Every structure is written in structure tokens, then in C-alpha cells.
Amino acid sequence: MAKKKKDLWWYIKKEYGLSAMKRKFTKETGIPTTQAGLERTIGKTLLAWIFGSGKKSKQEEDEE
Numbered sequence: 001m002a003k004k005k006k007d008l009w010w011y012i013k014k015e016y017g018l019s020a021m022k023r024k025f026t027k028e029t030g031i032p033t034t035q036a037g038l039e040r041t042i043g044k045t046l047l048a049w050i051f052g053s054g055k056k057s058k059q060e061e062d063e064e
Contacts, residue, residue: 013019022033032038 025031026033032041
């Protein structure tokens with residue numbers, strides 16, 4: 001198996017710890033930083049907005 005050559009971007013990310021910063025940001029805020037994660041979140045939000053979330057808040061349940 002051939003060893004994959006590491007490019008300049010890999011060294012920059014490793015030197016400045018960009019991947020660790022992204023993971024820390026995601027864990028603290030809950031906002032995904034990957035393209036797939038962002039698309040999934042935006043899609044879920046749009047569908048909930050269009051069709052309604054279907055979930056009631058705890059306060060609304062107590063009022064009924």
C-alpha cells in the first residue's frame with residue numbers, strides 16, 4: 001500500500017490546530033462545521049418552519 005503524501009494544507013492545519021478548534025467550537029455551540037452537517041441542519045430547520053415542528057414546549061403542555 002502506497003503512503004499518501006501530505007500536502008501543505010495538512011501541515012498548516014496541524015501547526016495551528018484548526019481541526020481541534022473546529023471540534024471545540026462544534027461541541028460548545030452545537031453548530032456543525034462540516035458541509036453535510038450544515039446542510040442537514042438547514043434542511044431540518046426549513047422543514048420545521050414550513051410544516052411546523054410538531055413539538056410543543058413544556059410550558060404549552062402545562063397550559064392544556
